[in-house]
Amino acid sequence: MQILEQHQVPASPKPPPAAEGIGLRGQFNLLRWFSLGSFLIIAGVALALGYISTRFVVQESIERDSMLTAQFVQAIGAAEIRHASINPNRTIGEMLDPREDNAYPDVSAQARASSRGEFLDHVEHLPDLLLATVYAQDRTVVWSTNPELIGVRIEDDEELDESFEMKEPVSTSYHEIDEERPEQRLLREPEYLFIENYIPMFNADKSKVIAMVEIYKEPVDLVARIQRGFKTTWFATLLGGAAIYFGLFWIVWRAAKLLESQQKQLINNETFVALGEMSSAVAHSLRNPLANIRSSAELAQEVASHGAQKNIGDIINQVDRMSRWVRELLVSLRPMNEDQETVDLVLAIDDTLCAFEALIKRCGVEVRFTPMACTPVVSQQVLLTQILNSLFANALEAMPKGGVLSIEIESQHPGHLRMTLSDTGKGMSRQQQQMVFKPFFTTKQGGLGVGLALVKRIMERFDGSVELASQEQEGTRVSLNFKVATGEDHGAQHSTGRG
Template sequence: MQTLEQQKIPAPDTPAAGTPCRRGQFNLLRWFSLGSFFIIAAVAAGLGYISTRFVVTESIERDSMLTAQFIQAIGDAEIRHASIGPNRTMGEMLDPREDNAYPDVTPQARAASRIEFLDHVEHLPDILLANVYALDRTVVWSTNPQLIGARIEDDDELDESFEMKEAVSTSYHEIDGERPEQKLLREPEYLFIENYIPMFNADKSKVIAMVEIYKEPTDLVARIQRGFKAIWLATLLGGAVIYLGLFWIVQRASMLLQSQQKQLITDETFVALGEMSSAVAHSLRNPLANIRASAELAQEIASQSAQKNIGDIINQVDRMSRWVRELLVSLRPINEDSETVDLVQAIDDTLSAFDALIRRSNLEVRFTPQTCPTVVSQQVLLTQILNSLFANALEAMPKGGMLSVDIEQPRSGQVRMTLSDTGKGMTKQQQQMVFKPFFTTKQGGLGVGLALVKRIMERFEGSVELTSQEQEGTRVCLNFKVATGGEYGAQHTAGRG
């Protein structure tokens, strides 16, 4: 037969040959974080881009419309000022080559109105260049004298402007050195706006001249830049708020799912253990009872030297029977129907039950009953909790010590009971495992008491906390939910010592 050292035992975490490794679980929070970040970022960037383009387009078109209305209003005013008839427009006056084309208007009146109009155009604010085109695309006037008399050909934008019936055509772009009409008097700092303002005949049926305005509205550009900053800042903050809000919701949902998953696994584990334990317990009860009965009969007729061995058999059978009872109780499904329980009375009853053991162990108990709201629990389960905690505390102080019980209300809706002993305490490693089922620090213990305490407290929306120091003692805190509208426990004045 091989020894344990010679046997090849696979490591617990190593999958058996031919068994596929379990795939990693779906991480809801991680995938949501990545997916929602990219989606929200893309939507925010798209909205920001659309918003900024809209602001630019609307602002420039509004500025161009105002410029066109101003120029056309000046033209109408100069026609009236020169006493020219209402059947003539400024567009018909702009080409000096046509001064004799209209017999009803004197050349002097045409020239005077034209000069005054062009003077206003030349002194428009933020202007870079102004050109006036005749119907044959010849520059008849310009703020840059080098362009006067030049004929512009193959300019699609100019041709389209002569064909349109709108008040103004607007575009914004950079300098194009290949376009002869863009000989600006100064270089723009940023971009410039190019406006084609048509000048119509009297019945508005035909464009007979075109005023081209190049301008750099610095104030408008500054406003647009401030608008850009405001839009992108609002987009960034809005996207961040949406992302963080959704992240918080999904994080809470993920935590809740994980908690429910753990609870489900725990419940399934306890159900399986309960079924197994019930089968084992029922199978062991009759043999244990027969062994104990046989041992008692044998003890009556046994010799003095065998008495001790038979007594050990009886003690071990009793211990195993106690284990079976504890195991069945710990794995039994907990009824979630809550009751209103008087915590002070329950503590007082538990101390009375342990009174003989307390005196025999030479222990000092400090407990001053006080008025306390009733708590949410079950009378039977609360008694089981207190019995388990008091038994642990007494077993931790076999040579005497002090047992303290305190009740307080740390905040509204909660009652805290603190049980402290001066026993041997526990190490940090033991404290981390103390609420795990079947973990125990006691010789001959089963390790289900504190695990059951934790299950019962959590079932009734409470919690349990344990702190301990080696050779100094252990402190257990039970946090109960106050019963809504519950009556207050009876006032106790007698103390124990």
């Protein structure tokens, strides 16, 4: 159906200052800034949490392994003392320094050597061992799996000194061998992570550390578990961060769309408010003069000569056009009633065709419409009549030299009904189609530009929609998608009469 005639486009009304301010403030792109800001924040938090979590996993795993190693070595020492039938008041720590063999006369040399040999043999065969070393109190190496270290005195070793002074096991993890530390002469190159354990060995009353066992080990199984923990932690961190980011992005995207829609609606409302008082006053002021002009013209037409009757008829037609213009203006400015009715669409179309019968004949337009039984739709009788009057009037104006007006009704997906109105008029350009639903946009000489804007507003008010397709010189088609009345809607006011 042709809605716009091909005339010069009048300038659209300038939005009020409030609307202009809204437009300027609307330049801030909430979605873009949120996307960037939230990505940086969430990525930073996720990386920090991932790093802290992985460090915690490594630290806890190493400390746990070191504690078990220390307990195991100390347990071996206690077992060897019992196995060699040595005085239980003695400890394996007192047996480890060969230079002190004569310091304990209550322990035989054979028992001392036997317990020491068995203990060191167990230490040497610990799983994942890289290097094992025993230090005397003066930090001299008295035994090592690397013979080159035996007899070497280690100085300035903070971890070794700390373990002697604090009387507690000390553990440190490394990824590379420190060439400057002479005690790190490992028997083989570690592949990934290796751990250094200092295990204090006490005297009988545990008041003094008299020997220190240093063990370098590469816990292959522990390293494998740590690596799996790394992967799991980083994967969970990435997945969680992505879930939070996209969840928040979706919420803000919806909010941005809602704000954009509300902003457009606010601008439209501002425009209507700005023009409301003036337009309403003008419209009400014009109604009575137009009625008087039409009445006078009708009286004059009865007594006028044949030549003058055509001119008087033109006056009446133009008055009717102005009256329709005033009526559309008043309807567009009036707040919409929230009540909905069930309306018989076919009867409403028949009423509109009857109202436009004379104009249809005068324009030489062929109407193609086959009435059919259909489910009532949700709307209001008065507003639906306004929609049909606006669409029919513009369709006929698009075909002043005749054409075909087609009306079709078809069921859409469940709960919806579509009415399609097609004409063979001049059609519209693509640019005009993009602007056609904007309030106060028109290409008709003297047009108001509220017709289709009002149609769209009414249809959306009742959960419907309007679609338009047009081709220049081929015509226009407008589709009205109605919500079908349900049982609850039938319980509301039912309106099917002719208006």
